[in-house]
Amino acid sequence: MKFGNVVKILLYCYILGILLWFETSEAKTGPKSILLATTTSLRDSGLLDLLIPIFEKKRGYFVKTIAVGSGQAMAMGMKGEVDVLLVHSPDAEKKFISEGYGINRKIVMYNDFVIVGPFEDPAKTKEVKLASEAFKRIAMTGALFLSRSDHSGTHIKEMEIWKSISMNPEGKKWYHETGLGMGETLHVSDEKRGYTLSDRGTYLALKKSLGLEILVQGDPNLLNVYHIIEVNPARWPKVNEAGAKAFVEFMISMEVQQLIKTFGLNQYGSFLFLPGAERK
Numbered sequence: 001m002k003f004g005n006v007v008k009i010l011l012y013c014y015i016l017g018i019l020l021w022f023e024t025s026e027a028k029t030g031p032k033s034i035l036l037a038t039t040t041s042l043r044d045s046g047l048l049d050l051l052i053p054i055f056e057k058k059r060g061y062f063v064k065t066i067a068v069g070s071g072q073a074m075a076m077g078m079k080g081e082v083d084v085l086l087v088h089s090p091d092a093e094k095k096f097i098s099e100g101y102g103i104n105r106k107i108v109m110y111n112d113f114v115i116v117g118p119f120e121d122p123a124k125t126k127e128v129k130l131a132s133e134a135f136k137r138i139a140m141t142g143a144l145f146l147s148r149s150d151h152s153g154t155h156i157k158e159m160e161i162w163k164s165i166s167m168n169p170e171g172k173k174w175y176h177e178t179g180l181g182m183g184e185t186l187h188v189s190d191e192k193r194g195y196t197l198s199d200r201g202t203y204l205a206l207k208k209s210l211g212l213e214i215l216v217q218g219d220p221n222l223l224n225v226y227h228i229i230e231v232n233p234a235r236w237p238k239v240n241e242a243g244a245k246a247f248v249e250f251m252i253s254m255e256v257q258q259l260i261k262t263f264g265l266n267q268y269g270s271f272l273f274l275p276g277a278e279r280k
Helices: 003-029 040-045 047-059 070-078 090-098 131-141 153-164 182-192 200-209 241-251 254-262
Strands: 033-039 062-068 084-087 102-118 145-147 175-177 196-199 212-216 223-231
Touching: 033 040, 033 070, 033 241, 040 047, 040 062, 040 182, 040 200, 047 062, 047 241, 047 254, 062 070, 070 084, 070 090, 070 153, 084 241, 090 102, 090 153, 090 223, 102 131, 102 182, 102 200, 102 241, 102 254, 131 153, 131 212, 145 182, 145 196, 153 196, 182 196, 182 200, 182 212, 196 200, 200 212, 223 241
Parallel strands: 033 062, 033 084, 145 175
Antiparallel strands: 084 223, 102 196, 102 212, 102 223
């Protein structure tokens, strides 16, 4: 056998051995990438830009983040397309768990929703304390309202408020549906001088670029809680169970909860989120 052929055979065996080593190694440790479906509000706030690199460095995983509305995130989880969810739509989350699509649901943090709008406040919403009263005034005056209309946690909360006053705003001239994430909807609201419902974190993160102010806040009905959920590996065997579990443990750890507590205080002068792992 020619020397060149021997080298080729040896090289082939070496490459084959490397590939087999990688396969057995991955079988033992699990894939080192995680698919996270989360909300546009968390993306726009910048919190994940702080936390994910820390997790990747500590645990050796690579996290791919898909930022959509909570409804879309759970739809992806129902198809086994992602490994873990970080969302804020409690009723839909409970249904997701009860139908067997998710496990290990944990509170990570919370903030609140706020109604923001132009400084001139044509509907005089600043005079009321309840979101439902503010929505009534917006509807009665025909003041422009911008809705995300994307089945996100924010959109679901908005629709709950309209329902509480027996109002269906869809199709009204003053009611515009953006179909966009929170950051984009805030910018459209600013451009059109309209009202919208926002989570506090995204609004504060973008406040300097907006001509909008918080007009209604502090309504107990506007509490906004974020949970993390593992997609059920018993239902979807290809889900990265070890990676999802590691990310859940990281997000509710004391270290991360402290980072959440202080995130944004120096830059924005106010909390964007409050740690919630110990909240019942």
